[in-house]
Amino acid sequence: MEEIVVYVHGKGGSAQEAEHYKALFPDCEVIGFDYHAQSPWEATEEFSGFFTAVRKRCGKLTLVANSIGAFLSLSSLNDKLVDTAYFISPVVDMEQLICNMMQWADISEAELAEKLEIPTTFGETLSWKYLCYVREHPISWKIPTRILYGEKDALTSMETIKAFAEKNNAELTVMPGGEHWFHTKEQMQFLDHWIKNRRPCNETENKDGFASPAYSSGNRAGSLPCLQQGRAVRIPLGHKAGV
Numbered sequence: 001m002e003e004i005v006v007y008v009h010g011k012g013g014s015a016q017e018a019e020h021y022k023a024l025f026p027d028c029e030v031i032g033f034d035y036h037a038q039s040p041w042e043a044t045e046e047f048s049g050f051f052t053a054v055r056k057r058c059g060k061l062t063l064v065a066n067s068i069g070a071f072l073s074l075s076s077l078n079d080k081l082v083d084t085a086y087f088i089s090p091v092v093d094m095e096q097l098i099c100n101m102m103q104w105a106d107i108s109e110a111e112l113a114e115k116l117e118i119p120t121t122f123g124e125t126l127s128w129k130y131l132c133y134v135r136e137h138p139i140s141w142k143i144p145t146r147i148l149y150g151e152k153d154a155l156t157s158m159e160t161i162k163a164f165a166e167k168n169n170a171e172l173t174v175m176p177g178g179e180h181w182f183h184t185k186e187q188m189q190f191l192d193h194w195i196k197n198r199r200p201c202n203e204t205e206n207k208d209g210f211a212s213p214a215y216s217s218g219n220r221a222g223s224l225p226c227l228q229q230g231r232a233v234r235i236p237l238g239h240k241a242g243v
Contacts, residue, residue, distance in 0.1 A: 173194055
């Protein structure tokens with residue numbers, strides 16, 4: 001197989017979600033990764049083993065990862081295993097997210113260090129081991145990456161996602177009014193257009209006569225259009241993180 005696409009789901013998702021992406025990558029084999037890892041140290045072994053095996057069967061491997069699936073991929077994969085990546089609502093700064101959740105739960109770092117694990121009222125269990133691990137293992141990512149982010153994402157701030165995109169030379173697309181979970185008809189249509197307009201044959205121009213949708217940031221010169229209410233709105237590139 002010339003190109004294989006591996007889909008990595010987010011929390012509460014499943015490998016079956018990969019079915020949606022088969023129409024978006026019609027010339028590729030699309031595989032849903034049914035992983036069991038719940039932490040980056042578990043993913044290091046499971047993800048690398050799975051992707052190494054898939055890599056042997058293809059000339060190009062494309063990663064599509066969602067939310068925590070993107071974080072686990074960032075923590076365990078490298079450019080020897082993956083050629084290009086599409087991240088949907090990725091968690092890119094787990095330390096910041098854990099610290100935010102500690103604030104939401106009114107838990108101090110000292111308290112977490114003492115108790116090691118603390119369940120919260122919003123369904124997450126805070127872990128001192130997890131926090132220490134992400135601090136000791138910063139993300140290093142050299143794979144060409146495109147990111148789709150919802151403007152109203154409640155888990156990752158705009159400042160955080162911009163900073164990650166700038167640092168890693170990733171293309172950032174923001175859906176106006178979008179959420180962390182892309183699931184409504186409008187959101188899924190936006191996601192589908194985002195992928196279709198970024199496939200190799202559509203890098204320059206798609207059938208509608210313009211390049212890829214939405215706000216973009218990165219080191220590429222020029223500007224990309226924004227699909228908002230059915231219209232293309234030009235927004236210049238070159239934004240700095242936090243601006």
